Amino acid sequence: MADIVSLADGVGRLVRDGDTVALEGFTHLIPHAAGQEIIRQRRRNLTLVRMTPDIVYDQLIGAGCARKLIFSWGGNPGVGSLHRFRDAVQHGWPVPLEIEEHSHAGMANRYVAGASGLPFAVLRGYSGTDLPEHTDTIKPITCPFTGERLAAVPAINPDVSIIHAQRADRAGNVQLWGLVGVQKEAVLAAKRSLVTVEEVVDELAPVPGGMVLPTWAVTCVAEVPHGAHPSYAQGYYDRDNAYYEYWDSVGRNRDSFEAWVREKVLDMEGSR
Amino acid sequence: MADIVSLADGVGRLVRDGDTVALEGFTHLIPHAAGQEIIRQRRRNLTLVRMTPDIVYDQLIGAGCARKLIFSWGGNPGVGSLHRFRDAVQHGWPVPLEIEEHSHAGMANRYVAGASGLPFAVLRGYSGTDLPEHTDTIKPITCPFTGERLAAVPAINPDVSIIHAQRADRAGNVQLWGLVGVQKEAVLAAKRSLVTVEEVVDELAPVPGGMVLPTWAVTCVAEVPHGAHPSYAQGYYDRDNAYYEYWDSVGRNRDSFEAWVREKVLDMEGSR
Amino acid sequence: MSTTTESEATYTSDEMMSIAAARVLRGDQRCFVGIGLPSTAANLARRTHAPDLVLVYESGTLGSKPGRLPASIGDGILAETADAVISVPEVFNYWLQPGRIDVGFLGAAQLDRFGNINTTVIGTDYANPKVRLPGAGGAPEIAASCREVFVVVRQSRRSFVEKVDFVTSFGHGRGRGDRERLGLPGAGPTLVITDLGVFRPDPETSELVLSQLHPGVEVADVREATGWELKVSPELSSTPEPTEAELAALRALKEAK
């Protein structure tokens, strides 16, 4: 049964220095507030996992929380580059960032394997690309029936996965709808999980296209209204496209980024 | 784009003698009318695939349509045995029936591999059981990362898959809800597909728990009201539990079965 | 088989079996429910002492709360009352396989001395069986992956055999350590509940040992209905009689439509 906690308590209880942490949400329901809480609690040496390390991870990387990134596409969607990510990879600032790079298909299947309790997944992937040369978590595998060669990738089983959803009930059952990305897989693959939600309600009325994660599959639930901003929560608020442009100007320089972290994250301690 | 056809035309066009044919529907939405149409069109030498060959396959097997059955559980759910299936396996009546036997987990994953365009699937399955000794479509596979041994099963890619759904729109988009079993996988794994539906409507209003198969993933759609009877169609009619009991008396003897086929199936030619 | 004990309450041995089976489930567990006797027991547990017991059915329902006994494993009421309805591949891959389910509750056509289950064929020639049974269904992986397995079965020399004709679902193999050798994550069958009593694997040998007798049943009756040389636990206990409340709940469940 999931515990209903505050965001600060949830992150404090579940995220530890050195952990492998996945924050998922594919363009929709990105758990931004939880990411900033990790910065606020000054976690270090995290291995961050995420298919699309966009602004949420640019912030964590710029704040020096990460030692490694496992990902498949790192950009500011619709805008351009992630400057903190580039600065960490190209110049090791503020700390060197090791990377482990996959394709979306590979990452999605790594989560599927993790959620399924399997050590690896099989896909038709990476053929002819330079990725396997640089990523040692891509190996060939032979079909025992046809002899065909395919790609194998190992399961991802984060220490903790964090997602954002629209609602939970008071028992901790979680409901999300719209683009559901790889969130179910991320939660089921993890040892521990935190779900931030727009609201905790008495009853989860069924929603077309909705999915429910039962309370016994989740560790903690925290009510964090607007917790996906500047990403969006279908049925609650739209994507703040201007923020993505704004982030380009903040993230572009170390100074402007550090000012932002101080003012918008660290000084907000206890505000949730 | 799916063609909207009559049941007789759909079966006539898509199901050929000697084909591998999957009729799916896990307790819910079982395509009984389509099964009887196959009997009516006197198809022979079919390899029938189905996780739960219940009444629908007892009828096809008893009518002599099948030379082989690939399955994981063959019974009359809630009642007892499938007498025509037993008679075919134990006495080769009306024709010998070869069997290829799996577990549900194995069959489900064979469909997943088929739907995914992969030659095989990996699972933790069959360990310590006598199934691999008798089923040569179960082989060991070794994880290239951990060295762990798991089971591999080959993809199922039927020549034709047939399912029943609640609705389709006039463009041939198919909507189903409630227990969705392995139907999506069965359709996507097949070379051709026929979906019988309760009704063809102008617009598919979203339904909680509903899924849509786009028209371009389906070959033919046929409107067959009550096409799942004696199974059920959530939102349309309940399971006819009495029929499952009745079937026990019909299927128990060759004579009563043959009378049933003549009267209820063959003599109904052209009634749809 | 229908017997009546000397107690005031009149009940059948099948009722005693279902009630004894229901009692072993707890409200903090997730139970993967086979149809038939296991489903009766699991639903009875939810209606009596374990209202929070989470029922998982292989048809794709998590947390079903049916108000009557489902007529089949895919009865519509299971989906309509579930917390979540998922596809069949997802049940097996995301929920059963990783060990998220505490108890797998299974039936059996044949069960042997080491808790191995046969639901495939009677007779040792697979190609020409004496009786063709339904087959495996979800059972092999339920038996492998659930933290523990409870089996509920009507007991006779035909069902309780020295060695099953076909291992459909692996119990304890030929004895202690066999599960570990295969790398099976769960503990396997830890309880077998019949219409005569309750059996547990001996901690040393994993052989099923009679540990509990239902009211009115003698050890000799159990031996008579067991196809191997039965061992009896030194701490043999008696199953408490069904309470009025248990019987009423069971009968209400069976009568509800």
Next chain:
Amino acid sequence: MSTTTESEATYTSDEMMSIAAARVLRGDQRCFVGIGLPSTAANLARRTHAPDLVLVYESGTLGSKPGRLPASIGDGILAETADAVISVPEVFNYWLQPGRIDVGFLGAAQLDRFGNINTTVIGTDYANPKVRLPGAGGAPEIAASCREVFVVVRQSRRSFVEKVDFVTSFGHGRGRGDRERLGLPGAGPTLVITDLGVFRPDPETSELVLSQLHPGVEVADVREATGWELKVSPELSSTPEPTEAELAALRALKEAK
């Protein structure tokens, strides 16, 4: 880069590129749409000559019909207007991988003579890149599994190179037969549309050859913006000017909020 031709209609070279890219799509196709230039072109095609074109986005939408340009690959409007919304693993496993998609429409940071695509790093030292780009996303498997691949990219000596620094998505390798040797099911890049013209692989060598020039562009301009010794098709044709209707539809799409 923004140019104006001598024709009456005034339009930019980016507009010409998007319109040329839209024209190559047909209404009976399913198109896997990358964000940015490909998404503009695919949505324009739906608004003009190909209203039945099926758009598939990697965020999990089948048959999206957005009324404006999505701001990102997961813009809410893609889900709200889709025939079906599915999980990300399902997009890749059930829909892309088996070859159900006719056209993969991709962008590129670098594209080489044989249509190989780089969106990973500029510079040949992967560990210490000159520029770290976003990475692969869905592109490697889109390039492998779609029946054919169209690439839309702004052309310059920096983007049109002899050999990409990193093969993120395999095109034609080092020439004809390389895809077959790898067992790749799709035909690979069959069209490259830039702001200067259109390129197709030579049927003999698979090298990209200039086959079409946009209005006002000379072959010399294209050579100038190509990082290899460019071959020109003997059947070099001219791209028809954008029509008023195309321009109006493109601008309406970009302005709609």
